[in-house]
Amino acid sequence: MTLETTTIDTLVVGAGQAGVAMSEHLGKLGVPHLVLERDRIAERWRTGRWDSLVANGPVWHDRFPGMAFDDLDPDAFASKERVADYFVDYAKQINAPIRTGVEVKSVERKSGEAGFVIETSEGTIEARRVVVATGPFQRPVIPPIAPQTEGLHQIHSADYKNPQQLPAGAVLVVGAGSSGVQIADELQRSGRQVYLSVGAHDRPPRAYRNRDFCWWLGVLGEWDAEVARPGREHVTIAVSGARGGQTVDFRLLAQQGVTLVGLTKAFDNGVATFQADLVENIARGDENYLSLLDAADAYIERNGLDLPEEPEARRVYPDPVCMTQPILKLDLAQAGVTSIIWATGYAVDYNWLHVNAFDEKGKPKHQRGVSSEPGIYFLGLPWLSRRGSSFIWGVWHDAKHVADHIVTQRKYLAYQDATQREAQVLRDEATQREATQREARALSGVGVN
Numbered sequence: 001m002t003l004e005t006t007t008i009d010t011l012v013v014g015a016g017q018a019g020v021a022m023s024e025h026l027g028k029l030g031v032p033h034l035v036l037e038r039d040r041i042a043e044r045w046r047t048g049r050w051d052s053l054v055a056n057g058p059v060w061h062d063r064f065p066g067m068a069f070d071d072l073d074p075d076a077f078a079s080k081e082r083v084a085d086y087f088v089d090y091a092k093q094i095n096a097p098i099r100t101g102v103e104v105k106s107v108e109r110k111s112g113e114a115g116f117v118i119e120t121s122e123g124t125i126e127a128r129r130v131v132v133a134t135g136p137f138q139r140p141v142i143p144p145i146a147p148q149t150e151g152l153h154q155i156h157s158a159d160y161k162n163p164q165q166l167p168a169g170a171v172l173v174v175g176a177g178s179s180g181v182q183i184a185d186e187l188q189r190s191g192r193q194v195y196l197s198v199g200a201h202d203r204p205p206r207a208y209r210n211r212d213f214c215w216w217l218g219v220l221g222e223w224d225a226e227v228a229r230p231g232r233e234h235v236t237i238a239v240s241g242a243r244g245g246q247t248v249d250f251r252l253l254a255q256q257g258v259t260l261v262g263l264t265k266a267f268d269n270g271v272a273t274f275q276a277d278l279v280e281n282i283a284r285g286d287e288n289y290l291s292l293l294d295a296a297d298a299y300i301e302r303n304g305l306d307l308p309e310e311p312e313a314r315r316v317y318p319d320p321v322c323m324t325q326p327i328l329k330l331d332l333a334q335a336g337v338t339s340i341i342w343a344t345g346y347a348v349d350y351n352w353l354h355v356n357a358f359d360e361k362g363k364p365k366h367q368r369g370v371s372s373e374p375g376i377y378f379l380g381l382p383w384l385s386r387r388g389s390s391f392i393w394g395v396w397h398d399a400k401h402v403a404d405h406i407v408t409q410r411k412y413l414a415y416q417d418a419t420q421r422e423a424q425v426l427r428d429e430a431t432q433r434e435a436t437q438r439e440a441r442a443l444s445g446v447g448v449n
Contacts, residue, residue, distance in 0.1 A: 007127075008125060009031055009129065010032070010034075010131060011116075012130075012133050015098045017087060017396075018395045019037065019131075021379075021396040021399035022403065024096070035098040036120060038103035039100065044137055049158075050157070050160045051161050052242065053079070055078045057077070059078050061215070061393065062078070062391065069082070069086065105119040105120060107353050109373075115375065116129075128375060133380055136348060136382055140158040146267070147267035149267070156343075157342065167339060169336050169339065171187050173341045175199070176196055176236070176250070176343075177201060178239055180196065180343030181196070182240050186242075193335075194259065196250075196253065196261070200263075201284075202237045203248055206246050208293055209296060227383070251316075255320060263281070270331060272330045274327065274328055279326065364381065369381075369398055380398075
């Protein structure tokens, strides 16, 4: 079945968490819309993650308001498959008009009239508005420093599934955010020698004084922060829900057997070189960790909460040898490194979106998702309106704002001045007269085809 040529008020591109949230709000507000997804609903959760991944937030927090994970303990961390199934079920609950297996090839503004022409793998669509709900994880990024060493197995974290897919030997994991830390931990537990390249990061406690860090960021107002602190815009966060959720502690990872190194600088003739910043990076992560504990303690005292003290949370383990004697160069062959996993993030890809909605660096120009190009909207991006924008619950609230903006624009466009209203009355009267005449002819049996 093809779309052929379809006309719709609002087209939503992508049926992940952003697209499903957008559909819910548009549906509630009576906005005719269609959601296109090139794969399956929430496909990135199923095939764009490693096998053992779980959500980084507990299910009481990482969900939409309209549906709970009733089969899980509220403090549990849902598996990636369970999260994907959640969005499939949610789409069914709201009767979202989603078409899967349809890829959007291009979006262009109409010439001389409002709206856009969208070319898809199954036909052409004309839409007054387009919501880009493709999220931030579109194109895996491997930096240009990646070596061209023959026989060295290199993949992005997006393509990592499990330890068994890698050739025998040690592994260098580049990047120590949530993905890099969890993959390094899994590989080491599987019996691999692992080197983990650690850059700048934030390191919150998984939980503190009987409250998950998601709760603490909420009551402390951190999720609603509208701008990142200067210099921290691209700092990754080291947090994990794996094995029931535990605080990431790099010193404990080292005690476990992971060898820590600094930021990866270059590769030359099979030798990796690292910045001499490992101790500094871990120290700044410690500062971030302790500052949240301090803020939590102050909040508890200020509000008179009865939450148990947790002095063990402030324990600092001894620096491992890899910190006191940091490795600045590593001969990959001598170290037995046969694989590199690049946990180095993603870039957006808007090559199909041919509209004037981007700055000189190719980044979307928008205010809370409302693009500089009238009729184009963005949803699901980090810091779209606040710190929580790219998280499951955050994207739901951003979608509400975008949907409200669309409804407001529809009201403006539906306005008619006095002359237009008078002309509309005359048209309605003419239509009514014609209908009455047809009915009379039908009753008399005259002039009926």
